Every structure is written in C-alpha cells, then in structure tokens.
Amino acid sequence: MKPIIGIVARSSVENDQSIIELNENYRLAVVKAGGIPLVITPTDELNYGKVMPRQAGRLSDIKKEEFLRVLSLCDGFIMTGGSRWYDCDEILCQYAYDYDVPLLGICLGMQILANMDNFSSAHVVDKTLLNHTYIEHQQPDVEYVHENILFPSRLHDILKRDRIRVNSRHRYHVNAKSWFTVSCLSEDHLVEGIEIPNKKFMIGVQWHPESMISYEPEMLAIFKALVQACEK
Numbered sequence: 200m201k202p203i204i205g206i207v208a209r210s211s212v213e214n215d216q217s218i219i220e221l222n223e224n225y226r227l228a229v230v231k232a233g234g235i236p237l238v239i240t241p242t243d244e245l246n247y248g249k250v251m252p253r254q255a256g257r258l259s260d261i262k263k264e265e266f267l268r269v270l271s272l273c274d275g276f277i278m279t280g281g282s283r284w285y286d287c288d289e290i291l292c293q294y295a296y297d298y299d300v301p302l303l304g305i306c307l308g309m310q311i312l313a314n315m316d317n318f319s320s321a322h323v324v325d326k327t328l329l330n331h332t333y334i335e336h337q338q339p340d341v342e343y344v345h346e347n348i349l350f351p352s353r354l355h356d357i358l359k360r361d362r363i364r365v366n367s368r369h370r371y372h373v374n375a376k377s378w379f380t381v382s383c384l385s386e387d388h389l390v391e392g393i394e395i396p397n398k399k400f401m402i403g404v405q406w407h408p409e410s411m412i413s414y415e416p417e418m419l420a421i422f423k424a425l426v427q428a429c430e431k
Contacts (some may be wrong), residue, residue: 202429204234204274207288207308209281210247217248224409225279225305231412232422235430237273241267241287252323256309257286275301275400275429278308280368280407282324289318301400301428303421303429306369307408309403313373313393327371332387336367343416347391347406354392354402358417365391365406372405400428 206229208221219240226402229236241247241261245255258266266287270276276295278288288311295302296315304312310327317324330336338344344367349355375381383392383404395401402425408418 200337200361201233201235202274202426203230203237203272204275204277204426205239205270205278205291206277207291208238208240209279212248213372217246218296219247221279222409224407224412225277228409228422229277229426231376231419232420232426234275234422234426239269239273239276239291241285242269247285251398252283252325254287255285256322258290266290267294272371275425276303277425278302278304278311280306282307284311285323289315289323293318293342295401296395296398299399301425302402303400303425304403305409306405306407309393309399309405310371310373312395312401312403313376313379313390316376316378330372330389332389334367334385334387335372336372336385336389338366339368342366342411346386347383348386349383349392352380352392353394353400353405353424354382354421357420360417364415365408366411367406369405399431400425 206225210219221238226236244261292311311348334345347363347365367418380394381390382394383411385391391405408421411418
C-alpha cells in the first residue's frame with residue numbers, strides 16, 4: 200500500500216478572512232513520488248490566521264491528544280514553508296522524532312526542525328535570524344536565485360550532486376547546531392540543508408524543491424526518498 204504523507208497547511212488572512220491553505224505543488228510532489236497526500240490542519244478552536252504564535256500558547260492535553268490522533272494516521276510528514284509556526288508544528292516535529300517517522304521540512308519547516316531544542320518553553324520561541332548577506336533570498340518568482348554546496352550526507356546521496364542551483368523565498372535563516380548535521384550551504388554561507396542523525400529520514404531544506412520539479416525534475420528525488428523511507 201502507498202504510504203500516507205501528512206502535509207501541513209498554513210494559515211493566513213485575506214480581506215480580513217482567515218484562510219488555511221496548501222500550495223498545490225506540495226500535494227503534486229507527494230503524488231508523483233508515489234505517496235498519498237493528507238492535509239494536516241489544527242484541531243482546536245483557535246483562529247490561527249488572526250493569532251500570533253506567542254499569543255496562541257500551548258494546546259491543552261485534550262486538544263494535543265486530538266491532534267496526535269491525526270498524526271497517527273500518517274506514515275510520514277512534510278512540514279511546509281510559511282511565515283510563522285505554532286504549537287501544532289512543534290508537536291508534529293517532536294512526534295516524528297520520538298517515533299522515528301520520516302519527515303521532510305521545507306523552508307519554515309526546516310527552521311522548525313532546527314528549533315527543536317527550544318520546544319520546552321511555555322510558548323513558541325522563534326530564534327531564526329534575519330538574513331544579512333549580499334544575496335537577496337526573498338525572491339518568490341525567480342526560478343534560480345543562488346547556488347548551494349552539498350556536503351557528504353543523505354541529501355547528497357539523494358541528489359547525487361556537489362552543487363545545485365535553487366530558488367529562494369526566505370527572509371530568515373538558522374545557524375548550525377551541534378545536534379544536527381549541516382548537509383548544504385548557500386554560496387553566501389547560510390544553512391540550506393540539515394539532517395538529524397540516527398533517524399530513518401529527518402531532513403530539512405531551506406529552498407522549495409516542490410516548486411522546482413516542473414523545470415528541475417531531479418528535485419522529485421527528495422520526495423521519492425521520503426516516500427521510500429516511509430515504506431521501510
């Protein structure tokens with residue numbers, strides 16, 4: 200049976216109306232890679248489009264259990280890009296880590312993964328850093344923004360390349376930490392890929408491979424690797 204890949208939807212506000220949405224490219228990437236997509240949304244009453252993470256706080260034990268029931272339906276996860284994250288994101292990330300469920304973090308999703316050492320506080324703590332290099336990394340409509348250098352890693356094994364050109368849509372970044380492996384750096388030395396050691400598949404990438412598949416088919420290999428990890 201094909202594995203079910205839970206994909207995190209993101210909240211926003213348009214015309215004063217809260218919206219929870221998913222970029223179609225994520226769903227298509229999972230389908231093309233051989234998985235079954237399942238959109239993951241919060242299960243509590245909070246209006247996420249209009250509440251900031253620090254105001255939202257943590258879920259109650261009951262609401263957390265309800266959200267964990269949703270997660271238990273999935274064989275793997277994609278934590279998507281966006282501008283902010285909440286307790287649900289951290290619960291998902293910790294669940295994947297504790298139960299060794301394959302997880303791919305993309306853009307914001309990678310930053311959440313790199314923030315796991317801050318999950319124990321009373322509220323969500325975003326310790327990402329504002330970009331300040333000679334490359335403008337927030338260019339959503341540009342197919343290739345900069346080059347990335349890959350180091351020996353699972354990501355290198357998947358892409359089979361030492362250097363790749365990527366898109367870029369982020370104003371913030373994370374620094375290297377001792378408990379994860381940096382698999383990829385941009386040409387201006389920002390962390391663009393991380394991996395959690397001794398796990399089936401816990402990989403984060405700062406760019407958006409799901410948006411590159413149409414013109415850079417090799418990017419589908421990342422999603423195929425996720426699906427294959429879920430099948431083992």
